Each structure stands twice: as C-alpha cells, then as structure tokens.
Amino acid sequence: NAGVTQTPKFQVLKTGQSMTLQCAQDMNHNSMYWYRQDPGMGLRLIYYSASEGTTDKGEVPNGYNVSRLNKREFSLRLESAAPSQTSVYFCASSAYMGDSSYNEQFFGPGTRLTVL
C-alpha cells in the first residue's frame, strides 16, 4: 500500500498564478485533511472532508478551495497565489467515522510551495 500520496513534491509559482495540489489515499479512509506547516507554528488545518461529497473549513481556509473527488482523492486549489501562501502543505487521512472512533491521522510526504 502506498498510504497517502501527494503531487507535486515541489512547486514555484508567481503571485497571481493558480494551481491544484493533488492527494490520494489507498487505505479506504473516510476522512481527509489539508494542512499547512510554517516554521514555529505546528500544523494548521485548512480544510477537511469527513466523507465523500462533504467539505468543511478549518482554521485557515482563506485563499483556498477544495474538492473531494471521490473517497480516495482530495484536492486543494489556490486560485490566485500570494507570497503568504508559501508553505509546506500536507494531506492526511483517517478512518474517523464519528464519536465512537478515534482520529489517528496518516500523512502524505508534503508539497513544498514557494510563491514569488
């Protein structure tokens, strides 16, 4: 099993350009997440999807959109990139299904994005 995969691994954009980060998992997980990691700030949740067809905002959703294409895939789109979006982006998934289950999340390798 590949676990959680992300593409691309690295990307450089100019201010105003758009791009989509792709994420896929092969663990049959219901929940998927997008985080950004900035130095000294831990991971901050951008958007998450509790199941196919649903998405919700996290802590820092401004400037991003997401699509839960099917159970396996969850993409993150930057419509008009800004230098403040320079970060490392991680996708994660978990088997979380509700209050009776726990939310151990498994992470992809990350995408290192620079916006000039």
Place this chain on the structure above:
Amino acid sequence: ELKVEQNPLFLSMQEGKNYTIYCNYSTTSDRLYWYRQDPGKSLESLFVLLSNGAVKQEGRLMASLDTKARLSTLHITAAVHDLSATYFCAVDAYGNKLVFGAGTILRVKS
C-alpha cells in the same frame, strides 16, 4: 478555542540523558496523539492516547495522558542520536479535527 502548548520548543540534550517534553491543552479531551517529524519529511504517528492515565511505550519513548490536568508528557530515556527530530502533540477536541502544538525540536548530541 482550543489551544495546545508544548514546551520546551527546542531541546538540546546529551546522549544517555533523560528528559521530558510537555504538552498542555486548554479544553477537555481524552484523546491525544504524538507524532515525529524528521527534517524535510512527513509526520509519523508515534502514540495514540485515548483515556485518562493511558501510558504507551516504544523503545526509549514513553507517553502518558492526564486528562484532569490537561497534560500529556513524552519521556525520553537514555537518549540516542537517532531520536533527533521534531515531536508534535495533537489534541482531538472537536471530533473530526486535531489541533497541533508548535512542536519540540530535539537534538541529541554525542
């Protein structure tokens, strides 16, 4: 709003020494997770703590959870260089979401 604080944020220690990383959080939760991140790499799940008094051990690392004090600890015994990494705690307080601490950068010197 749930806040998760780790301390110290940076820890430089000698091989063979013991030390503890602390994770405090601000609202009630009985589910806490520890992750390890090597430089330039992704996060790897270390421990899942699901109840008050839970204790988990793996090699030289031991994690515990005190939900009444809203505190988890990650204890390192007889540190070795291979333990050098960044360690994150994450608290599950809103069902489907985790809130992460800022991370503790651990450097073990020989």
